[in-house]
Amino acid sequence: MPLKGQKIGCLGGGAMGEALVTGLLREGLVAPADLYVSDINQERLEYLNKKLGVNITADNTAAIKAADIVILAVKPQVIIPLLKEIAPAARMSQTFISIAAGITIEQLQSCFESPIPVVRVIPNTPCLLGEGASAISAGKYACEENIKKAVAIFAAAGKVAAVPETLLDCVTGLSGSGPAYMYVIMEGFIDGAVRLGLPRDTARVLVAQTMLGAAKMVLETGEHPGKLKDMVTTPGGTTMAGLFALEEGSVRALMMKAVAAAAERSREMSIIK
Ligand SMILES: NC(=O)c1ccc[n+]([C@@H]2O[C@H](COP(=O)([O-])OP(=O)(O)OC[C@H]3O[C@@H](n4cnc5c(N)ncnc54)[C@H](OP(=O)(O)O)[C@@H]3O)[C@@H](O)[C@H]2O)c1
Incomplete structure (x- = not known):
């Protein structure tokens, strides 16, 4: 049970953020009280709170501080400035998971001031129905435990395969x-x-x-x-x-x-x- 007792922050409560949080709740892997969603869109936050009962905040750093695992579910053009904003609050005991298309593990890691465990995932839209196909690659600071946590999150939204980052472009072109x-x-x-x-x-x-x-x-x-x-x-x-x-x-x-x-x-x- 890699997610037992874990608090999960999801930065970005759009289509993918909602799909992943819904998967975790549907599978009973995390309680709503242990989920923190942050977004700049207040309407979106209120919708997620009403529908799923999760904690909501407009403050990304507050979500990071509360979480053991952080899912980065914002658009690729937003992720680097967002990571720079929240980097001072990141801890080496956390697992950061990015689903942003085209942003490499090296780019993600370089936003932090310390060696933070990072996992990069390429999911696909059927995650919205729990039938996604996702591939994950771990950064050099991520250990087996970090990888197991990421696999558990995406397994709640479909099937998951671990591949080296060099094959993620192929995965993008396939699933x-x-x-x-x-x-x-x-x-x-x-x-x-x-x-x-x-x-x-x-x-x-x-x-x-x-x-x-x-x-x-x-x-x-x-x-x-x-x-x-x-x-x-x-x-x-x-x-x-x-x-x-x-x-x-x-x-x-x-x-x-x-x-x-x-x-x-x-x-x-x-x-x-
Ligand atoms: N959708 C897919 O099928 C799919 C598949 C594979 C990978 N992905 C990846 O998943 C990520 C999310 O995609 P999505 O389709 O879920 O996007 P989305 O629906 O646009 O969701 C992103 C959410 O993040 C919010 N946001 C923007 N800037 C923010 C900030 N600084 N802090 C916190 N929240 C912020 C957005 O608010 P506003 O709308 O107000 O800007 C929006 O609610 C992307 O990186 C994409 O590459 C998506």
């Missing part, structure tokens, strides 16, 4: 941007069915459930997707005819190019900052 790829794939299949006369709403539900079911088959059986595909492909049958059409369009090469293009863009944006 970070991934929901958009899946929406485009679903849209294509929906249009394909509508073209043949299926009502759009029926097609939408069937396609989304098919994607969900296939994802569960991969996760729950632990089988290679190729093997699962072979299991539903009768020689000379309908699925093979559909798969051949996809292969004629080089579907797998396109997907590999999409991950590479998004990863490269993530790397460029990180350098630009």
Whole structure:
């Protein structure tokens, strides 16, 4: 129970901050009284207090002082000035977790005056529903205990994998941007069915459930997707005819190019900052 007795501060109570705090409460990992959310938007704070019963404050430093673990859930352009503002209140016994896209562990660590444990996470939007895919990387001052705490927080919002920071651009291009790829794939299949006369709403539900079911088959059986595909492909049958059409369009090469293009863009944006 890495989060037992831990007080958690969340700086930024926007979409992601709310998703992570909601996950912790839903899983019963932290009590509302042990959660502190700070934000510059008073309306947002009042909404979170009313909905989730968490402590709220407009003072980031007050949230830091109260917390053992600090989640930095503000936009990337805000995070460095914010860290400089709160750095004097940071303690080496705390764990700082950043979800800001493109801000490196080195950039985060350099804002502090002492060696503060920092963990960087790339989550994705389905965290909002507890079905996120997050990858985490630890800074040089973070120990096993810090990492376990970060994993526990993101496991409450979906699945988590630990990777070296050098692979976080790849993760951004895979699961970070991934929901958009899946929406485009679903849209294509929906249009394909509508073209043949299926009502759009029926097609939408069937396609989304098919994607969900296939994802569960991969996760729950632990089988290679190729093997699962072979299991539903009768020689000379309908699925093979559909798969051949996809292969004629080089579907797998396109997907590999999409991950590479998004990863490269993530790397460029990180350098630009
Ligand atoms: N949303 C996603 O799917 C997603 C996915 C992966 C990673 N991320 C990362 O998650 C982080 C948060 O994204 P988000 O979508 O949750 O953003 P968001 O909804 O805009 O939430 C950020 C919140 O922080 C507040 N804020 C701004 N400056 C602040 C300050 N100095 N101190 C305290 N609070 C401040 C904002 O208030 P105002 O609105 O008034 O400015 C807003 O309420 C970003 O770094 C993003 O890169 C998001």
